[in-house]
Amino acid sequence: MSEPVKVCVTGAAGQIAYSLLYSIAKGDVFGSDQPIILTLLDIAPMEGVLNGVVMELMDCAMPLLKEVIPTCDEKVAFKDIDAAFLVGAMPRREGMERKDLLAANIKIFKSQGGALDTVAKKTVKVVVVGNPANTNALICSKYAPSIPKENFSCLTRLDQNRAQAQIAARLGIPNSAVSNVIIWGNHSSTQFPDVRHAKAIVNGKTVPVPEAVKDDNYLKNEFLTTVQKRGGEVIKARKLSSAMSAAKATADHMRDWWFGTQGDNWVSMGVFSTGAYGIPEGIMYSYPVRIANKQWKIVEGLEINDFAREKMDLTAKELCEERAMAEEICNQ
Template identity: 70%
Template sequence: MATPLKVCVTGAAGQIAYSLLYQIGHGDVFGKEQPLILTLLDITPMMNALHGVVMELHDCAMTLVKEIVPTDSEEEAFRDIDVAFLVGSMPRREGMLRKDLLTANAKIFRSQGLSLDKFAKKTVKVVVVGNPANTNAMICSHFAPSIPKENFTALTRLDHNRAKAQIATRIGVRSDAVKNVVIWGNHSSTQFPDVSHATVEVEGKTLPVYEAVKDDAWIEGDFITTVQGRGAAVLKARKLSSAMSASKAVCDHVRDWWFGAPQDEWVSMAVMSDGSYGMPEGVVYSFPVRVSADCKWAIVKDLPISDFAREKMEKTAKELEEEKKTALEFLASNSS
């Protein structure tokens, strides 16, 4: 049996973690032979609920889970961890401005960045799920300077999966028949789901998505707005935010990062921008990436970009720059 991986999940008493923890413990992320130590972080008022989650994890009798550590201490949660799933964040409440959400989470992710820098392994892989995920990941990385920037990512795989499902449903094929969709930019309503480079297998033939759908107006209209607004639609219907689909997407994201994705296709990950496609450096921006078996991702380069796409990519980049400015200015004025 391999040496146990030490994996931290924050917001561990919340509804996304409730689905996510079983999938991690069952081997859906790191494989069926990889033993695990789970450290579960939440705020002090959630400790009773967290202990209930721990009881359920024990009751699942999962052979891979060797130890479970529930805690409200970042030091205990992050010490010597290999992977961090940063799920917990301050949720947006009725009447709260986006600026209020940004600043509340800026404090949380500054603290977590500092703690990761101090206590986690320098090789730790971090995926930020809690919204606003892109900017939270940027802040976390900013305050963890000894950990490589490429080790911080944010989740846009849920949007990627949503886009694939919309195309597959429209054509009448399985979702795995759709390849190489792209989510550009922010995990917000400005994101740009792009199928310009995507293909779909239909009756044994591989076709460009535009050719298979045969409805450019839908692709450049309702398809985009449906993916952009899917989270809000789920919230309106359930009175709760996406949890099952979000946890599945987190597992997809980290499994592909850990083991590599098929080299003939790419996935969408929000990563620290290096200026590719003219997008601003220093923000966490969703790009198409290829992921190799050694846990390394690389942005897919030199895809042709239409004027239609360029406008949408720049709009979401502008939002990310504004979020970064708001968050860092707030933290600079509240440095204590």
């Protein structure tokens, strides 16, 4: 067996972590033969709950889990880690937009950026899940200047999975028969779920999704708003934000970063923009990426029509506004 990887999950006493920790510890993310050391970060008032989670992890008797380190100290949690799942943050409640969480959550990511900078490995791979995920990831990276910007990302895989599942249900085919759905922009209601380049396997033949769906009006309207508003619908129904599906998407995101994407396929993740597809530089924008050797690369050359351009710019504008708000809060 190889050396253990050291992995931190923040918000470890919360809803998402409860599903995510099991998935990581049983090998879904880093491989079924990869030993793991888990560090679990939460805040002091949650210490008792965190200890309960530690007991349950122990009671799972997982072969890969070598050690569990619960802590309320960021520098203990991030010491020499290879991967970070930054989940810990306040979730929104019914009637809120995710950016309403900026004031409450952004300082968590400023502080954790600083701690990562000081004690984590410079190769650490960071996925930010806590909302507003894109802007939190941007701030985290800003306060960790010694770690490459490419090592920070935010979760839009849940939106991708939602979009893929909607198309599969519409066509009556398995989820695995739909690929290359794209989420552009912010993990918010301005995101642009784009299936213009997606593929579906229908009756054994691979066809472009628009050709298979045969309903442009559905793809430009109902499909779009269903995916954009899905998080809010789950909150309305559960009175809590999505947790099982968020944990699954988080695991998908890191697994693909760790092991790479398959063949010609791509996945969407929020990454630091340097201007690709005419998007402003210096925001965390969700793009289609291919991954090899733990390095992501934005898929180039996809055709962008007027409809897509407008949607992509709208969500970029929101991210620029969030960045300005976040910087103001951080400078206070």
